[in-house]
Amino acid sequence: MAKVELRQNTLTERPCCLGLWHLLAGILMIILGIYVWLNPLVSLLALSLYIGAALIIIGAGYVASSLSVESGWFMFVGLIDIIIGIILVSNIGITASTLPVIFGLWCLVVGAVQLVSAYHLWRRRQTWGWSLALGILGVMFGFLVLYFPAIGVVTISSLLGLYIIIYGILEISEYFYFRRFLKLKA
Numbered sequence: 001m002a003k004v005e006l007r008q009n010t011l012t013e014r015p016c017c018l019g020l021w022h023l024l025a026g027i028l029m030i031i032l033g034i035y036v037w038l039n040p041l042v043s044l045l046a047l048s049l050y051i052g053a054a055l056i057i058i059g060a061g062y063v064a065s066s067l068s069v070e071s072g073w074f075m076f077v078g079l080i081d082i083i084i085g086i087i088l089v090s091n092i093g094i095t096a097s098t099l100p101v102i103f104g105l106w107c108l109v110v111g112a113v114q115l116v117s118a119y120h121l122w123r124r125r126q127t128w129g130w131s132l133a134l135g136i137l138g139v140m141f142g143f144l145v146l147y148f149p150a151i152g153v154v155t156i157s158s159l160l161g162l163y164i165i166i167y168g169i170l171e172i173s174e175y176f177y178f179r180r181f182l183k184l185k186a
Helices: 002-013 020-038 040-069 072-090 092-123 129-147 149-185
Strands: none
Touching: 020 040, 020 149, 040 072, 040 092, 040 149, 072 092, 092 129, 092 149, 129 149
């Protein structure tokens, strides 16, 4: 009972998202998202670096996971992620121009691995639906990007910009929600 009261008192004293920083961060994120939308090529250069670094980290996670669950498929996906991540990080200029093709191929390979993994999970009578859905989506999206690489550049930058703008809007909304919440509690 005392822990519940402590949490309520802490919430009424200072909620997590009431600081002016959340409002400023939201505004900055919206501005950054608009910049990404208006400058897709510059954004693609930065995105190439960030995606490459993320893929190296994700791949290492898959490799580590494959050792604990003894999954050759996780090892395969992890090594693919690491190799593609190294390619992206080491050739930023070339990568930005070919990112849609690389991304499309990556989606195809990972989608195919997900489909095979779904089949193996189905045979073991384990939950396989999400793996199947992700595999189908990965293969479909990979073919779409490979067929329209110019649209892929705009699509990748647009989705990134949209995500950043939505994140900014949520930060601002959270700030005003907690301000209103405290006024109602007082």
